[in-house]
Amino acid sequence: MTNPDPRDERIAELEARLIDAEIRLQRQEEFFQMAVHDLRSPLSAIVVYAELLMNRVMGDLDNRQLEPIRTIHRNCNNLIRMAEDVLASARVRAGAVSPRFVAVEITDCVREAIRSLQGLADAKQVKIRLTPPPDPIQRKADQDFLNRAFSNVLGNAIKFSPHGGEIRIDLSTDENQIRIAFTDQGPGISPDKRDEVFQKFRRGDAGNVAGHGLGLSIAQYFIDLHGGRILIEGVRGRGSTFLVGLPMDPA
Secondary structure, X not given: OOOOOHHHHHHHHHHHHHHHHHHHXXXXXXXXXXXXXXXXXXXXXXXXXXXXHHOOOOOOOOHHHHHHHHHHHHHHHHHHHHHHHHHHHHHHHOOOOOOOOEEEEHHHHHHHHHHHHHHHHHHOOOEEEEEOOOOOOEEEEOHHHHHHHHHHHHHHHHHHOOOOOEEEEEEEEOOOEEEEEEEOOOOOOOHHHOOHHHOOOOOOOXXXXXXXXXXXXXXXXXXXXXXXXXXXXXXXXXXXXXXXXXXXXXX
């Protein structure tokens, strides 16, 4: 009787560990999906009722009464986005994210990001000015992933904008590339911190601004899936410009 080959035993052990890891990752993703769903439902209800109160649908309120309601509305939206970012991060780590490329209009993706964050911008009286290109920009992309990427970059700009500030979003193209520039009036980012803002749970020169440090890392991941990249320009103390570059055709 021949002795078992130690290499075969090692391979079998590694295969068993891989299967176990895949099962644990799947259970982790399922847990995050349930957790996000369970969080989103009550938070969304709070957001809706806060909006009814803010719009005075249920009776007139003065500014002193409205201010805490606006805070509730803003923080609930932040919690919803945080939960969704945690879920997206878990899916990325588990390798469960696969893009589905279809023909999309890039300007529409940017407009959807603005629409989804208009309430947060209004709460800080931040104006968002979009300068679209003269002609539609179409390319194959995963619309959900691009919407999430643009929303996370814009959400970061709103978070660091001063009260009453302005954010400019400029879209342009050349022969080979689509450019989307998000320019804010926030504190800016030191050159030696610019790589850090794209790392999970790192926030560069965040100071006392609240955040979980996932949004930009997820944005970069989704832009990478489209063959693009994100760069940061600006001067510390004078705002930042996040430049998103996408090739005209999928890489």
